Amino acid sequence: MRETQLTSKGMKTRQKILDTAEKIFGKKGYFETSIVDITVKAGVAQGTFYNYFTTKKSIYDELVRELSSSLRYQMKTAMEEKSSFYDKQRAGFRAFFEWVLSHRNLYSIVQQSVLVDKELYRWYYEKIAAGFIKSVETAVEQGECKPLDPETVAYCLMGIGQFIGMRWVLWEDQAVPEAVFEEAMEVIFHGVSLSEVK
Structure with missing residues (x-):
């Protein structure tokens, strides 16, 4: 700009x-x-x-950065209203799914950036990851989360949000069904294994 x-x-x-x-x-x-x-x-x-x-590239860069800022603000605002890691993550994911429903072009615009500007593509995901990492680090410190590597957890959480959103918002042009949301939360907080961790 x-x-x-x-x-x-x-x-x-x-x-x-x-x-x-x-x-x-x-x-x-x-x-x-x-x-x-x-x-x-x-x-x-x-x-x-x-x-x-x-240039066309300058407006594209600005657009990706503006979308990133808007999305992160919506998620952060929703999460700040909650106290526990569990409630914060649920609120953050809800905010993400609601936001992308009104910005469906986000998916194609961001995915294109891997061909347009790889550094911008990486920047976009690293900015989102930073918020997740901070949230996970706090949860570990407060005993609400297993002492796993925060960055690994952050990218796993981002993957769930990215593809659940893509499956419903982008491909079906609809909100993520409540049952799907709850299943995703079950995977995040309890995993998929039937065996209990000892």
């Missing part, structure tokens, strides 16, 4: 361009999308685009 002081109108225009880019990148893909596609759909002049972004 260019370092300019934006007016209220300018901020709205910039956000409109970003929202439009989210839809088009999600539908057509990064490589098939042009700046003209974005400006025409957003109803702004091409010159207006360059008041806020320098």
Whole structure:
């Protein structure tokens, strides 16, 4: 983003361009999308685009970072309202599934980034992992979680969220069914083995 002081109108225009880019990148893909596609759909002049972004790559980068920030904020806010690790994780996963339902393009946009910019792709997941790691470390310290490697646990939890969300939100275009949510929580907190840990 260019370092300019934006007016209220300018901020709205910039956000409109970003929202439009989210839809088009999600539908057509990064490589098939042009700046003209974005400006025409957003109803702004091409010159207006360059008041806020320098290139197609710059708006793509900003979009991934904005989506990441918004998602992490929603999850963090939901988790802060709870006290136990169990309740925090449930609230965080619910917030994640609810958020992606209204931002379905997130999946295709982020997955494209592995081809567009591998560092951005890694950054996206590492930022999410950092929140999980901190949560797991706190839970271990408070005796609410087994003393497992926090990073390993974080990526396992992220995998569950990523693919359950993909299965229902992306492929079926619907909210994650409550029964599926509860099954996922069962796997997270109690595993799948019938044998008791001794």
